[in-house]
Amino acid sequence: xxxxxxxxxxxxPERFLNPETVEKILNRIATTEGVRRILLRGQNIPPTVPxxxxxxxxxxxxxxxxxxxxxxxxxxxxxxGFIILELENRDxxxxxREACDSVFxxxxxxxxxxxxxxxxxxxxxxxxxxxxxEKDIIGMTDxxxxxxxxxxxxxx
Amino acid sequence: xxxxxxxxxxxxxxxxxxxxxxxxxxxxEKLRDATDEDIVLLMGHRAPGAAYPTAHPPLAEQQEPDCPxxxxxxxxxxxxxxxxxxxIQFTDSMFFAxxxxxxxxxLECYRFRGIDPGTLSGRQIVECRxxxxxxxxxxxxxxxxxxxxxxxxxxxxxxxHSLRLAEDGMMFDMLQRCIxxxxxxxxxxxxxxxxxxxxxxVKVGKPMDDKWLKAHTTIxxxxxxxxxxxxxxxxxxxxxxxxxxxxxxFMPME
Numbered sequence: 001x002x003x004x005x006x007x008x009x010x011x012x013p014e015r016f017l018n019p020e021t022v023e024k025i026l027n028r029i030a031t032t033e034g035v036r037r038i039l040l041r042g043q044n045i046p047p048t049v050p051x052x053x054x055x056x057x058x059x060x061x062x063x064x065x066x067x068x069x070x071x072x073x074x075x076x077x078x079x080x081g082f083i084i085l086e087l088e089n090r091d092x093x094x095x096x097r098e099a100c101d102s103v104f105x106x107x108x109x110x111x112x113x114x115x116x117x118x119x120x121x122x123x124x125x126x127x128x129x130x131x132x133x134e135k136d137i138i139g140m141t142d143x144x145x146x147x148x149x150x151x152x153x154x155x156x
Numbered sequence: 157x158x159x160x161x162x163x164x165x166x167x168x169x170x171x172x173x174x175x176x177x178x179x180x181x182x183x184x185e186k187l188r189d190a191t192d193e194d195i196v197l198l199m200g201h202r203a204p205g206a207a208y209p210t211a212h213p214p215l216a217e218q219q220e221p222d223c224p225x226x227x228x229x230x231x232x233x234x235x236x237x238x239x240x241x242x243x244i245q246f247t248d249s250m251f252f253a254x255x256x257x258x259x260x261x262x263l264e265c266y267r268f269r270g271i272d273p274g275t276l277s278g279r280q281i282v283e284c285r286x287x288x289x290x291x292x293x294x295x296x297x298x299x300x301x302x303x304x305x306x307x308x309x310x311x312x313x314x315x316x317h318s319l320r321l322a323e324d325g326m327m328f329d330m331l332q333r334c335i336x337x338x339x340x341x342x343x344x345x346x347x348x349x350x351x352x353x354x355x356x357x358v359k360v361g362k363p364m365d366d367k368w369l370k371a372h373t374t375i376x377x378x379x380x381x382x383x384x385x386x387x388x389x390x391x392x393x394x395x396x397x398x399x400x401x402x403x404x405x406f407m408p409m410e
Binding site: 013014015016017018021043044045046049050051052053054057059060061062063079081106107 | 311312313315316319320321322323324328330331332335350351352353
C-alpha cells in the first residue's frame with residue numbers, strides 16, 4: 001500500500017515488453033529525478049508448470065530473466081505489461097514522456113495519471129494475508145514472498 | 157425442397173469468413189506443411205511411430221449387439237480400431253486470429269465425424285479417437301484456420317487470448333511453447349501442448365501479416381477491425397433470437 005498523497009503515473013505500452021526493452025525504459029525512469037517507486041505489473045511467469053500433466057516440471061521462459069537497472073540485478077517475474085510509478089510531484093512527467101518516446105519506437109504507449117497503487121487493504125487482502133501482513137507491500141506484491149522490494153542505490 | 161444450411165447471418169467480411177469456414181463444400185486453403193510426425197509431437201499423446209494404444213478390441217473382433225443405429229452409422233477409422241480418445245486444444249488471440257472457439261466448434265461439427273468439442277471463452281478443445289484426431293489436427297494446423305503467432309496449441313495453461321501481444325507479435329503464453337525464430341522468421345514449437353520440452357523443434361511456418369489476418373479473421377473487433385455493431389444484419393438476427401427465446405421462455409404456447 002502507499003500513501004495517497006503522492007501523484008502516480010501508469011505507462012501502458014501497446015505490446016507486452018521484452019526484458020531488453022524493460023531494461024532500457026527502467027534505466028531511463030530510474031535516473032529521472034523525482035521518481036519514488038517503480039512497480040512492474042504483468043502476467044506472471046511461474047518457475048514451474050502450474051497445471052496439467054506436466055505440473056511441477058521446470059518452465060524455461062525467454063521473458064523471465066535478470067536485467068540490470070542502475071547496475072543492480074532485477075529478476076523479472078512477469079511479462080511486463082504496465083509500469084506504475086509513484087512520483088514526488090508532477091514535475092518529472094515530461095521527462096518520463098520523453099523517455100517513453102525514445103524507447104517505445106516500434107509501438108505506441110499511453111501515459112496515464114491517476115491512482116494505481118492500493119492505499120487500503122481490502123477484505124480479500126485480510127482473508128488472504130491476515131492482519132499481520134506487511135502493509136507497505138500489500139497491493140504491490142505478495143506479502144508472503146521472501147524477495148522484498150529492490151532498492152536502487154545512488155540514482156540521485 | 158432440400159434443406160440448405162445458411163451457416164450464419166451477417167453482411168460483413170467477418171460473417172462471410174465464418175460461413176466460409178463452416179461450409180464443408182469450401183476447400184480450406186492449405187498454407188503450411190506440418191507432417192504427421194510434427195502433429196504427433198505437438199500433441200504429445202504417443203511417441204511418433206509407436207502403435208496406437210487401444211481402449212477396446214477392434215470392432216471386427218468383438219460381438220456387436222443387434223442395434224439399428226450401429227447398422228446405420230459407419231464407424232470412423234479410429235472407432236473401428238478401438239483407439240483411445242485423445243484431444244487437441246487451441247487458444248486464439250482476439251487480435252484477429254483466423255478462428256475463435258465457437259467458430260472452431262461449428263466448423264468441426266460440419267466438417268469432421270466422431271468428435272466431441274468443448275467450447276470455452278478462451279480455448280476450444282476437441283476430443284476424438286486418436287487416429288481420427290491426428291487427421292483432423294493436421295487439417296486444423298495446416299490450413300487457413302491457423303496462424304502460428306495468433307493461435308496456440310495449448311493443452312493446459314492456456315491464458316493469453318485476451319491479452320496484448322508480445323513485441324514480436326506472438327500471443328502471451330505462460331509456458332512459451334512456441335517461439336519466433338527471428339532469423340528465419342518462422343515460429344517453432346519447443347514444447348508440446350502440455351508444456352513438456354520436445355526433443356526436436358517443430359516448425360509451423362511464418363506468422364501471417366496483419367493484412368492477411370484482417371482479411372481472414374472471424375472475430376469482430378472495434379479496434380482496427382470490423383466492429384460488431386457495424387454488421388446490422390448480424391445484430392438484427394441476434395436480437396431476434398434473444399427476443400424469441402425470452403418470449404418463449406415466458407409463454408411457451410405462443
